[in-house]
Amino acid sequence: MTLLTEAEASAYWNERHQREGDLRSGGDITFDEATNRMFYTRRLAMLLDIVGMQANPVAPLYLLDAGCGKGWFTRELAQFGHQVDGIDGSEAAIEQCRVHGGSPRYHKSSLSGWRSPRLYDVVFSVDVLFHILDDAEWERSVRNLASLVRLSGKLVIGDWGEDGDRVYSNYQVVRGRQRYLPLLRACGLRFDGWQSYRFRRSPIGLYTFTRTG
Ligand SMILES: C[S@@+](CC[C@H](N)C(=O)[O-])C[C@H]1O[C@@H](n2cnc3c(N)ncnc32)[C@H](O)[C@@H]1O
Numbered sequence: 001m002t003l004l005t006e007a008e009a010s011a012y013w014n015e016r017h018q019r020e021g022d023l024r025s026g027g028d029i030t031f032d033e034a035t036n037r038m039f040y041t042r043r044l045a046m047l048l049d050i051v052g053m054q055a056n057p058v059a060p061l062y063l064l065d066a067g068c069g070k071g072w073f074t075r076e077l078a079q080f081g082h083q084v085d086g087i088d089g090s091e092a093a094i095e096q097c098r099v100h101g102g103s104p105r106y107h108k109s110s111l112s113g114w115r116s117p118r119l120y121d122v123v124f125s126v127d128v129l130f131h132i133l134d135d136a137e138w139e140r141s142v143r144n145l146a147s148l149v150r151l152s153g154k155l156v157i158g159d160w161g162e163d164g165d166r167v168y169s170n171y172q173v174v175r176g177r178q179r180y181l182p183l184l185r186a187c188g189l190r191f192d193g194w195q196s197y198r199f200r201r202s203p204i205g206l207y208t209f210t211r212t213g
Helices: 006-019 033-051 072-079 091-099 135-147 177-186
Strands: 062-066 083-088 105-108 120-125 149-160 166-169 172-174 189-196 204-211
Touching: 006 091, 033 072, 033 120, 033 149, 033 204, 062 072, 072 083, 083 091, 091 105, 120 135, 135 149, 135 177, 149 177, 149 189, 177 189, 177 204
Parallel strands: 062 083, 062 120, 083 105, 120 149
Antiparallel strands: 149 204, 166 172, 189 204
């Protein structure tokens, strides 16, 4: 299968974010809006288990939603009292995030290009890395996200939990354990586990890593 070029993938996401409703836009395009709402709620609960269930108005957690799409996870986590940055490569997605206003700060940026003056308590990237089709750019992105996590902070990545890569479509290449574990170990992060979404037939789940060095 011929994969989209970077320019084609970028046009695809801009067009999809303009065309689709809030959740189908960045969720599963084969589900309707109501089913996507369940899917988003399920994954939010998983994020909550990882981020923790405490809010501290004096010292909020500092989170990065890397590839935030239209910002559903960004806004939900901000409503829990956390300070959240949302970045996405799609101009259309970031424009629509900004319409909601509120406390999150949104920036148009690639995952590999984002720089922050502060390190994050948790960096999470839900269903984004398997849309980065070029291997070198995927590696730069993973390394950059890892570099943005503070000591003892967490990196959370949505991808599949098997070994090996698999091309699902011309804009989706899932990568498995043999890609993430050695790369992130070399970046000073410990592998804590992978948990399946357990939603319909999705083969995807969340990897969690903790910075130890
Ligand atoms: C399936 S959507 C997920 C969006 C969001 N995480 C969510 O779950 O609603 C994938 C998103 O990744 C973004 N994206 C793809 N490649 C990217 C890159 N290299 N840097 C930043 N964003 C990227 C797309 O613009 C799109 O918004």
